[in-house]
Amino acid sequence: MKIDGFRGRLITADHTDYDTARAVWNGAVDRRPRVIARCGGTADVAAAMRFARDHDLEIAVRGGGHNVAGTAACDDGIVIDLSAMRAVWVDPAGRTARVQGGALWGDVDHETQTHGLATTGGIVSHTGVAGLTLGGGIGFLMRKHGLAVDNLLAAEVVTAEGGIVRASADEHPDLFWALRGGGGNFGVVTSFRFALHPVGPTVMAGPVFWAADDTADVLRFYRDFTAAAPDELGTVVRLGTVPPLPVIPEGLHYRPALAVACCYAGAVEDGERAVRALRRFGTPLVDLLAPTPYVAHQSGLDDSVPHGWHYYWKATNLAGLSDGAIDTIADHAYTAGSPRTYAAMFHMGGAVARVPDDATAYTGRDVERNIVIDAVWLPDESGERAAAETAWARGFLEALQPHRAGVYVNFLDSDDDSSRVREAYGDHTYRRLAEVKAKYDPDNAFHHNKNIHPG
Structure with a gap:
């Protein structure tokens, strides 16, 4: 198998690393993707996304692989795997950090605490930054510094068509609003920029x-x-x-x-x-x-x-x-x-x-x-x-x-149906999310998640 423009690793069922690569945090989840595209950077994610759409493949996106429902793996499709993209860059003077989409919260804390800084993250260090943030992001610091989404300043996103956009308060603000709580419904976030605060060490x-x-x-x-x-x-x-x-x-x-x-x-x-x-x-x-x-x-x-x-x-x-x-x-x-x-x-x-x-x-x-x-x-x-x-x-x-x-x-776990997704957002927010979904992913390519249907 070959993906044009892809320079990462392609792992298929005949590969010695296949069983390790397809495993997620929840051992009760046992799915067998056709291919795992382990990306080295944003260009690889975009190439894998275009390949998936061209070949009508089921798409799962893996950041930390920590979601209890096992949404980071799929059967007979492609896993766009960001687990090798774990870099964290800290700007101590500006009190910000840029974090790649496959990073874990332990990676973030390790780098930011060198400067006596932190942002709200999960309470288990092997939780993925992407999944926790895109759903809201609760943790020990939230009462003082807000949720992870309240500290998100910008995101680099690979869209359903394989394009690359930047979402912030000034660029694609509708997408930026939706990313802050709407989950992985709108694209693959390849990097996050967070505000940091003096904490610790x-x-x-x-x-x-x-x-x-x-x-x-x-x-x-x-x-x-x-x-x-x-x-x-x-x-x-x-x-x-x-x-x-x-x-x-x-x-x-x-x-x-x-x-x-x-x-x-x-x-x-x-x-x-x-x-x-x-x-x-x-x-x-x-x-x-x-x-x-x-x-x-x-x-x-x-x-x-x-x-x-x-x-x-x-x-x-x-x-x-x-x-x-x-x-x-x-x-x-x-x-x-x-x-x-x-x-x-x-x-x-x-x-x-x-x-x-x-x-x-x-x-x-x-x-x-x-x-x-x-x-x-x-x-x-x-x-x-x-x-x-x-x-x-x-x-x-x-x-x-x-x-x-x-x-x-x-x-929410895998048997929590669409009614519980609506319960999570309420009717007004769900309708607004559906409108953003229709703009950025009208075909619902990103549906292996707690899905927002295009509206």
Whole structure:
């Protein structure tokens, strides 16, 4: 096979690297593309795109390959693979970074933290920059510095026709609006330019764990604690078991527990004061909140969600954290069979809520919490275990029905249908996205995603 103008690597089923190249983060996804076009730069992406359109091939786009639905791989089509495009260039004086479309958040943090700078990224360092950003981009810094899309200044995009455009507030502003939350529906983003902010390199960060029996009491305290928290304090609640990380005493490994993970985007001494009441509540099992390198904090959960395990997600936004919602969460969080399964709840608000709702395609800026229910099992635990874990996740989401308020598109799994995509955006934003889709991808070439139909 040959692609005119392509200088990267073409990997087909007879290649020794094929099985490695087609694998994505979620080991439950097993797809066999006809060809994987591993691109070396934007010109390769454009050439692969033109080839795909000329030969009417199914198209999947791979950045970090981390989406739980496995949209970075397809059967009997072409994977336009940006995983070799991971460069990050930092302008410390201008406080910006240009990031290639295959980069991971660990790549970004590594380069920006050299200058004491950061931008809002994911909470696992092997998450891809492209997928997380295009869906909105939530993380520990969002309450202080906004979502990833709020820090996006410009993007280089390969269009459905294989052309190359630049999207920003001044160039193709309609496309720029759609890229900031509309997912991979409008083109292949080969590079991003982000605004950076002074963060670290040492921050007050880490988790505090409490026994599962204390969940309702801790969450009620946490609700009040976060209501008065400064924007600098980002928190994520994790409910499941204590992960077997080296920094945690072995006797606590896999014990049912709730954790509140924190990261204070400011001076360490201010962070120590901001988390003091949290650390003193009840009787924690272990307190790992401490001055920590920001890079280490951002990669602290990596080993608890490795590549190759099997994952299944259900998610919803929560308008608030009522007593009823707390009781439902406490009743369901620990009833899964797998010790690797968990739920994670993000505290929104702050800078996220201060951006006008129509400024980007990301919606739900008025929600208070965002919860993702993560069923996890090992590759050799398929069958009954897989069925039980997925049933648990669905049941948990159903129990939260009275408290639901939309959903974050990046948390949708492969069996979340088009109605949930519309739920993620709402009717008005979806219609506007469909109009942009009709302009830049009228044939819906980019449909192997959480799809916006041309309108």
